[in-house]
Amino acid sequence: MRSLSRPDYPIPTLVESGVGGEKRNAHRAAYSAEGTVPDKFEDHWNKPDVRGLLHAMQGHVCAYCGLEERTLDVEHFRPKGAVYGEDDTPGYWWLAYEASNYFFGCPACNQKRKSKKFPLLANATRITYETRERLPQEERVLLDPVKDAPVEKWFHLEWNDPTCKLLPAPGLDASDESRIEDVIDFFNLNMDAVVRRRRSAAYEKAVRTAELGNWKEVRRLAMRHYEHSFIARFVLLELRQVLPTPEEEAEDLAGHLWDDMREQVAEILNLRQRGKAPARQDLRQLESYGWALVVLQNQVQGDVVGELLARRLGAEQDPGVREEILKLFRKLCVGVQ
Ligand SMILES: [Zn+2]
Numbered sequence: 001m002r003s004l005s006r007p008d009y010p011i012p013t014l015v016e017s018g019v020g021g022e023k024r025n026a027h028r029a030a031y032s033a034e035g036t037v038p039d040k041f042e043d044h045w046n047k048p049d050v051r052g053l054l055h056a057m058q059g060h061v062c063a064y065c066g067l068e069e070r071t072l073d074v075e076h077f078r079p080k081g082a083v084y085g086e087d088d089t090p091g092y093w094w095l096a097y098e099a100s101n102y103f104f105g106c107p108a109c110n111q112k113r114k115s116k117k118f119p120l121l122a123n124a125t126r127i128t129y130e131t132r133e134r135l136p137q138e139e140r141v142l143l144d145p146v147k148d149a150p151v152e153k154w155f156h157l158e159w160n161d162p163t164c165k166l167l168p169a170p171g172l173d174a175s176d177e178s179r180i181e182d183v184i185d186f187f188n189l190n191m192d193a194v195v196r197r198r199r200s201a202a203y204e205k206a207v208r209t210a211e212l213g214n215w216k217e218v219r220r221l222a223m224r225h226y227e228h229s230f231i232a233r234f235v236l237l238e239l240r241q242v243l244p245t246p247e248e249e250a251e252d253l254a255g256h257l258w259d260d261m262r263e264q265v266a267e268i269l270n271l272r273q274r275g276k277a278p279a280r281q282d283l284r285q286l287e288s289y290g291w292a293l294v295v296l297q298n299q300v301q302g303d304v305v306g307e308l309l310a311r312r313l314g315a316e317q318d319p320g321v322r323e324e325i326l327k328l329f330r331k332l333c334v335g336v337q
Contacts, residue, residue, distance in 0.1 A: 002066055002230055003149035005246070006100065007056050007299045011049040011291065020044040020097035028094060031129060037090040041081070045074040045102060048284050052291020054104045056299065059225025059253055063103035063145045064114070064187050065195050068227040075105035075114065077144060083126070084116040091116075094129050103145065113187050118142065121179065141182050151230050152237060154180050157203075163196040164203040164231060202228035206235045219244045225253045250300040251308055254293055258312050261289035265324045290328045 013020040019042075027038045044050070054074065061068050063075070078092035078101055095101040105114065120126060124139035136147075143154060154172070158165040166189050168180035184190055202221070209217045209232075221232035223244050236243055244252075264286040268278040297305040316322040 002061070002063065002145050002224060003151045003233070004057055004063065004103075004145040004224055005149065006146045007053060007295045009053060009056075009295045009298050011053050011099070011295070013044050013047040013049050014097060014099050018044075020047070020050070024094070024097040027096070028129075031094075037093050037129075038096070039081075041093075041096045044097060045076075046284075048287035049291045050074065050099070050102065051104075051284075051288035052293075053099060053295055054102060055257060055288060055292035056253070056295035057224075058104045059256060061104075061225055061227060061229070062106035062109050064105055064109040065189060065192070066228045066230065067106055067195060067198060069106040071107060072104040073107060073110040075103045075110045077101050077103055077118075077142075079116045079118055081116065083118050086126075089126065090128075092118075092127075094132065100146075108192075109187060114142075117186075119182070119186070121175070141179055142186065143183055152234065154183075155230075157231065157234050162203070163190075163200045165190050199228045199231065202226075202231045206232040210235050210239060215241050219248070220252060223249045223252055225249075225256060247300045247302060247304050250296045251304045254296045254305045254308050255312075257289050257292045257296070258309065261286060261293070261325065261328075262312075262316075262321060264289060265321050265328075266318070269320050269324060286328065287332075290332050294332055 012018045014024075015021050016025065023042060023044065030036050030038070051074065054072075058072075059068070060070060060072060062072065076092075076096065078095050080093055080096035080101075081091045082089060083091050092101070119141040121139040121141060125131075127135050127138045145151075148154065152169065154169055154176075156167045156169045158167055166184050168177040172180065189195060206218060206221050209221065215236075218232050218236060218241070220226070222229050222236055226232070233243060235241075264282060268282055268286065271278045293305070293309060297303075297309070299305075313322065313325065316325070
């Protein structure tokens with residue numbers, strides 16, 4: 001589990017006049033006029049700007065299990081269609097095109113563990129379109145990594161266990177404690193072999209780096225776009241060290257996304273040189289990295305991200321790559337020279 005903050009950036013797909021925004025309004029108008037709820041949803045949540053927004057929030061890390069994956073699904077936190085086990089209810093259709101309802105989830109969390117499930121606490125009432133004003137009070141089991149941040153409010157680590165078993169935080173009342181146990185079970189966080197092995201590696205690394213007194217590096221490992229970053233976050237808190245600032249996180253993440261973008265550009269140019277057309281998916285992925293950088297540049301105080309982009313562009317040795325990146329930035333209206 002992790003702590004995230006959602007960038008407040010009006011991406012074109014989801015603003016009122018965007019394709020997603022128009023769908024959202026059309027669904028609501030149809031419901032108000034005829035009481036009909038949509039039974040089909042066009043996929044606008046995989047548009048490059050939407051994926052870019054999520055890359056700016058999470059890098060390549062799953063919102064739930066904390067693993068870094070190259071393949072990430074855009075996950076509706078509250079299911080857009082019928083909730084699992086409740087086929088006769090319409091689900092949270094009005095949130096299908098809301099950025100606040102999206103996270104990147106790894107295929108295992110999205111498709112296997114979560115899918116259409118959205119459990120509520122015992123005897124809680126599911127919110128409907130009519131009662132949507134009370135959505136923040138809905139008594140859900142799953143934690144929202146943005147709204148329920150920070151993660152240490154809910155979880156604690158068993159330090160003596162090499163896999164860093166997750167436990168409910170001390171001091172929670174009995175119902176919250178049982179809720180957190182349910183969350184741990186739901187995502188299989190203490191049982192999944194891959195999650196445990198990689199969490200154990202993150203623990204080893206964070207502790208070894210802290211022992212060396214390299215706090216700058218521990219702070220880096222605690223940034224939201226590193227795998228199992230909450231381990232390093234816990235290490236910093238436990239040892240009363242400062243956490244990374246939003247500016248530091250944005251700059252570091254922008255550096256990673258720049259590298260991803262550059263790699264994608266080089267691959268596309270390589271294909272073209274060999275007379276092959278790049279796959280549409282590759283072009284869309286490239287554009288999503290561009291959007292992520294736009295979002296990051298607008299997310300934090302000062303211009304640390306803009307300066308990083310200018311530095312990286314200035315250092316680019318390959319004129320072809322440089323030209324492609326400039327072309328992308330022009331398309332997205334980013335002023336970097
Ligand atoms: Zn996952």
